[in-house]
Amino acid sequence: MRCICCLLLALLAGMTAGAAGQEVSFTVRGRISGEDSGRGLAGANVSVNVEGSRRGSAADARGDYALRLPAGRHALTFSFIGYAAREVTVELSADRVVNVSLSPRANEIAGVVVSAAGRRTERPEMNVERLSALAIKQLPALMGEVDVIKAIQMLPGVQSTAEGSSGFSVRGGSHDQNLILLDDATVYGASHLMGFFSVFNNDAIKEVTLYKGDVPATFGGRLSSLLEIRSKEGNGERLAGAGGIGVIASRLTLEGPIGRGVSFIASGRRTYADVFLALSPDKDLRGTALHFYDLNGRVDARAGERDRLFVSAYAGEDKFANKSAGMTFGNKAVTAGWSHAFSADLLARATVSGSSYNYYIGSDIGEQLAQDWASAMSDVGGKVEVAWQARPGLELKFGYAAAMHRFSPGDGGGIGDDALFERVRHPVQRAREQAFFGDAMVGAGEGLTLRLGLRYSVFSNVAGGGEVKYLQDHLYHHSEFPRRGAVYHSYRHLEPRVGVTWLVGSEGSVKASYARSVQYVQVASNSAAGSPLDVWFQASPNVRPQRGDQLAAGYFRNLGDAWELSVEVYGRLARGVIDFKDHASLLGNENLEEEVRAGKGRGAGMEWMARANDAPVTGWVSYTYSRSWRQAKGINGDAWYRSPYDKPHVVTVVANRDVSARWRVSANWIYATGHPVTYPTGRVLVENRYVPTYSGRNEFRFPDYHRLDLSATRLLLRAGARVTSELNFSLYNAYGRKNPWSIFFRQEKEQPDVSYAEQIYLFGVVPSVTWNFTF
């Protein structure tokens, strides 16, 4: 490891030194925004020809860009998907600020479904996919509810963890190996309604970026991916709104200016299944609560040319209850950020964020058995980051991040004086996670760009004043009582991230990357899909952090402006991968760590994608070949076994077409090898019932999965009307494929010696209609 660090530092020093004595250069910086909303266009591109070679930059999440160029006259081209490109000529004899507004293209409806920041070919990054809110909106949706994570699941290398679930696996990793950030705040429970919908209201989202394994050094904490979700800034020009009424939910968004340089956006969504249940002829169903809601809000302010501030907040909750039992769970997240431009080349950003996830379950089945149980977890953290364009071709980012984790695994028990069960409170887990990070983007000439990153992470367990238990042979062996607030154990890791991009001609590039990641918190769940009742637990003296290495390489090629082709291959190794012993008891288990069986993981794959950006039909076709295995002592006789996410073949097709000025049609189709499963191969009789005996873990597979979704959108345009609206008709699972959600095994009632298998499938053909409007 020390050798790698020395090599990185030497390389960086060499590149920086090489800058001495080069041309006089200046920085052009500014903001690229949309004329329609005044909002910054994240990922918008600026490019220029300098002495025959192309240089460029992509705007960040706020639409800000910076580009270092030699002195002289330059013709800058600003472009973004769905907007008309614009050329601006600048004479550079000093640093310049150039703010540009782009106009939406006339009759542009669908746009491009996946948009990279600039052309993927040229970006010095790989393993990255971006989706705009507009792109997500185009995809046919389950019950008409547009869903960020369902859209992500259509990308190569990403798969759903279960039919209908908003959990996802990236390159064979577990669903808890994905870091989900909403404006830098961690979202731990990203699903509503037992996982069928994600917590992200698409109307409040600006852009979604997925980093598959190769995460920039500014982020860390998960092995498989980073899903970075940026909320939308409010419209700075005028009061505007959007909303929709759908089959299961309605939503409304309002946005606008609230002063000079200040804008707001507020968005809400609620389901109303319980409204219909109140009309049920079954009186037991009438009092049932069954709903979820989301609230998003954000305020942005500009203080002069150099300072920006924002505060964004999210709150959401699910509630299910009848007269004898109930359950609620939900997230809250808030982030405040400030950025300051010290100069054209030097920008500092600071954010503080907090997030929480909690659930509560209760039952009232008699005075003695009435019980409740609650779990809560929260993060409070902050990050300071400096971005410095040291010279043309050398961009540096460095900073520090820290977070305090507080996980309360459980608190509850019997209710009332007559309760049979006592009340218990599991010890609260506290930890401090810190990281120093640095990222350098180095143009090495001849079309070669290096990305060098290093993250030094420290995870410290902090005593809560109670007992700290130590394991031996998976059983608690002895305890200590460190004083409250004391750090009783720490892990430190260096996490290098390296990437290289080599432009091959003007239309192609070869890229490679290596990334090491460390994960210090994980879900205590042995289900493949995850549930709202999952508790997270921390690395500790008994549970080492998960460590992963990913090596990837790819070739990217443009076929004009219409098509982009890419192929990426990767290999992954992981240690300390969390699994659990057979029949593990996880819910409400104070001695959870005894159930853990940490082991190794390995995976490899290839992702191929052809993307149509400007053809009559836009969208993409992708094929993923992916394998993923695990091995842990005490599981499957210590032999390697397929991970639950090992699906060798996945094909996705996404297509959008404007068939007229008023009609747009979209379709997506997915095929995936059935996921691994353990089936019974034998049976034995216990208490008059046949109990299965099993194959090795995950030796069999579910039937292959495939599904076609269709949608058609009718624009309801009226000349001169300020309110525009559309009707969206969608068919989820259009040909009614019965994809199993679960397969289980039964005995015939009349012939007890005959066993049979049954499948539960969640969805037949699911039609829906949604009315969307904007004003």
Next chain:
Amino acid sequence: MMKFIPLILLLTACTERIDIRTGEATRQLFAYGYVTSDTTRHVVTISRATAYFATTPRAGISGAQVVIVTDSATYALAEVGEEAGVYCTDADVAGVPGEAYELVMMLDFDGDGAPEEYRASACMPLTSRIDSVALRHSTVFKNQVEVIGYGTLPDNEKNFMSFHLYRNGEHLTRSLEDFFVMDDTHFTSREMNGVLCQLLDQEEEESRLVAGDTVTLRVDVLSEEYARFIREAQQELRAANPIFGGPPANVFTNIRCTGGDGGARVSGFFAAFPTDSKSVIYR
């Protein structure tokens, strides 16, 4: 909260049979039996695992030598009845709480011509005391009669109880999924002052009560290992659930091949537990 899943899925979810082929079972010996505190014939069954989708009854194994050994006695089990692989003690045998029991079986399961030895041991927990039983119509569960127990739990370090019901002497909870195992990990005391032990569904003919019926509650106190075996076996009968369930797995066993070449796979359980029961007449 599992009851919410069907509620959520009621709009679209469906169930249907599916053709799954899982091949032949791995060759595996299975033994299951227990000694209770009742004076009766105690039974041990020995069989081999059959293919999951076989349509034949249990494949019992005859010809084994089976004994149960305590510190003070050895009880030979004889194969009785028409069904192969069912071995019983004499009818006057009763287990004693606190006493250790060892099951020893000798048979040639691996077919090499020489018998292997299989052993399992169990210690019988102390017994609970059931003072009385009451019946009441549930105000929470629709059309259910609650069976309420009063009594005292024993002084075992941890208690695991299973509750069985009889109606006029007919065993209503004879199948694995008909009873459940409760532990006293977080009980506030050892007193059972009206614990809900079982439910009788009045919409089902097989559990419906009429005035004058005698309902008997039997409480077994299980060892932690046997409770684990029963719970895991019950878990494997339930439908797998990708949201809340983990991967299926073979059930815990306490039977070991201690002699022969040890090559044969063996599973099952041998237990010892005390029982106590009380009856009430439904009015």
